Amino acid sequence: MALLHTVNKSPYQCNTLESCLEHVGEGDVVLLIEDGVYAAVKGGKAAEMIARAQGVKICALSADVKARGLADKLVDGVEVVDYGGFVDLVTETDKTQAWL
Amino acid sequence: MSEVKNFLYVNRKAPHGTIYALESLEVVLIGAAFEQDVALAFLDDGVFQLVKGWDTSELGVKNFQPAYTALGDYDISKIYVERESLEERGLSEDDLLELTYEDEDDDWAEKSSIRIVSREEMAQIMRDADVILSF
Amino acid sequence: MSGFYEVNGKQVPHDEEGYITNLSDWSKELAEVIAKNEGIDMTDEHWEVVNFLREYYDEYQIAPAIRVLVKAMKKKFGPEKGNNKYLYELFPYGPAKQACKIAGLPKPTGCV
Numbered sequence: 542m543a544l545l546h547t548v549n550k551s552p553y554q555c556n557t558l559e560s561c562l563e564h565v566g567e568g569d570v571v572l573l574i575e576d577g578v579y580a581a582v583k584g585g586k587a588a589e590m591i592a593r594a595q596g597v598k599i600c601a602l603s604a605d606v607k608a609r610g611l612a613d614k615l616v617d618g619v620e621v622v623d624y625g626g627f628v629d630l631v632t633e634t635d636k637t638q639a640w641l
Numbered sequence: 642m643s644e645v646k647n648f649l650y651v652n653r654k655a656p657h658g659t660i661y662a663l664e665s666l667e668v669v670l671i672g673a674a675f676e677q678d679v680a681l682a683f684l685d686d687g688v689f690q691l692v693k694g695w696d697t698s699e700l701g702v703k704n705f706q707p708a709y710t711a712l713g714d715y716d717i718s719k720i721y722v723e724r725e726s727l728e729e730r731g732l733s734e735d736d737l738l739e740l741t742y743e744d745e746d747d748d749w750a751e752k753s754s755i756r757i758v759s760r761e762e763m764a765q766i767m768r769d770a771d772v773i774l775s776f
Numbered sequence: 777m778s779g780f781y782e783v784n785g786k787q788v789p790h791d792e793e794g795y796i797t798n799l800s801d802w803s804k805e806l807a808e809v810i811a812k813n814e815g816i817d818m819t820d821e822h823w824e825v826v827n828f829l830r831e832y833y834d835e836y837q838i839a840p841a842i843r844v845l846v847k848a849m850k851k852k853f854g855p856e857k858g859n860n861k862y863l864y865e866l867f868p869y870g871p872a873k874q875a876c877k878i879a880g881l882p883k884p885t886g887c888v
Contacts, residue, residue: 551655551686553730576658579689584731603699608657610694610706614731623699674841704837711836714844 543568545634548577549641552587557640562590564638565597570630572622573601578611581619588616602627647678649770652687656705657697662690663705665776670708673715680719680770681712684726684763687776691722691737691755706738713742713754720754723763781809795877802880810878814869822866822878828852829879839884842872 546565552558558580565571571594573580578601580587591599603623606612615621622630631637650669654661673679683691690709697704712720720740727733734757743749758766767773780787781796783806789797794813796802807826811818818826828849832840840848842860850858863871872884 549658551658551689554655554686576655576686579655579686579730582731586729586731588731605657605700607696607698608700608702608704609655609689610692610696610736612694612696614736670838670841674843707835707837711838711840711844714836714840714848 543570543634545569545630545637546571547637547639548573548580549575549639551576552580552590553585558587558590561638561640562594562597565594567596570598570600570634572627572630573599573605573619574627575602575605578602578605578609581606581615582611583614583616591616591619600626600630645676645678646771647680647769648672648772648774649680649682649767651682651684651767651773651775652690653685654776655686655689656695657700657702661776662687665774666705666708668774668776669712669717670715673717676716679717680721680766681717682721682723682763682766684723684760686726686730688722688726688730688732688737691720691740692732693736693738709738710740712740716742718742718744718752718754719756721756721758721763721766723760724757725760727757781806781813783809793877793883795883796880799880799882806880807878810880814874814877816867816874816878818878822875824853824857825849825863825866825871825875826879829875829881833879833881839876839881840872841884842870845872845875 546561546569548558548561548571550557561571580591581601582588600620600622601615603621606621650665652665656662695704695706737755740754741751742754744752778790778792780789788801788806791797808818816822846858846860867874876884
């Protein structure tokens with residue numbers, strides 16, 4: 542059973558990413574959206590948190606990455622997906638937990 | 642004429658995710674019409690407002706980043722950015738917009754408005770302001 | 777009251793103050809229509825200001841406040857055009873307001 546976790550808050554503003562990463566399981570996907578994408582900025586404290594998440598795929602939504610000027614600032618290992626890719630993730634996983 | 646006060650706009654929120662950044666910018670531009678001494682502070686997630694290279698086309702919202710570069714036209718020449726906030730987020734001054742103003746006292750030379758300050762200095766800047774507006 | 781400007785048989789919607797609703801609806805013909813509505817006959821001098829405002833908006837995504845407009849006009853065209861008197865003569869009901877309306881821009885930020 543695989544879960545899709547969406548995180549839409551900045552990791553520097555509240556602890557949703559932290560809490561999310563403490564609840565993920567093998568095979569799960571974490572999709573960073575809206576201000577959640579700031580977690581994937583290379584060299585940031587939150588990027589270290591992401592790097593520690595083993596066996597979990599981390600994705601970031603392209604529209605939100607570009608809107609914030611982060612396209613060339615993301616840490617390695619984060620897969621950028623577009624809206625179509627978002628839909629694919631929803632269908633490929635069994636259900637979605639939104640960390641609001 | 643009434644006494645000129647110094648206003649400090651404190652920005653602590655990332656753009657797009659909430660309306661704070663845009664609202665703050667609008668208030669700053671409107672407030673600038675009153676010819677007060679205005680300074681802007683960016684700390685915590687507020688530093689993300691100044692990260693250059695926004696492309697909001699996929700998001701379907703107006704890109705209001707160019708408006709920050711008009712701040713110099715509105716005589717806003719003091720933009721304080723907290724170094725610790727940048728570093729925690731993997732950012733440096735090179736990642737920020739170039740914001741400039743023309744110095745009236747120096748033959749209108751174009752100068753950078755951005756001043757990177759420490760957390761300690763930021764605390765002092767807040768204490769020194771007559772009025773603080775928080776976003 | 778909101779309504780429409782008529783341009784070449786086409787209806788272009790505007791808000792209750794006369795600012796067009798969709799900035800992409802703007803055309804030179806529409807500008808003439810809005811100007812007429814404001815009681816202004818467009819001369820080269822009027823166009824200079826209107827075009828300048830459109831360029832400013834294009835670069836900064838905001839309609840400048842009057843003080844900023846005056847300063848920027850002064851820089852580009854010199855003091856004989858970059859002053860309040862000149863701009864108010866062209867646009868008696870407020871250069872930023874009237875000229876922005878004719879230029880198809882939103883109401884200026886900081887227009888009090």
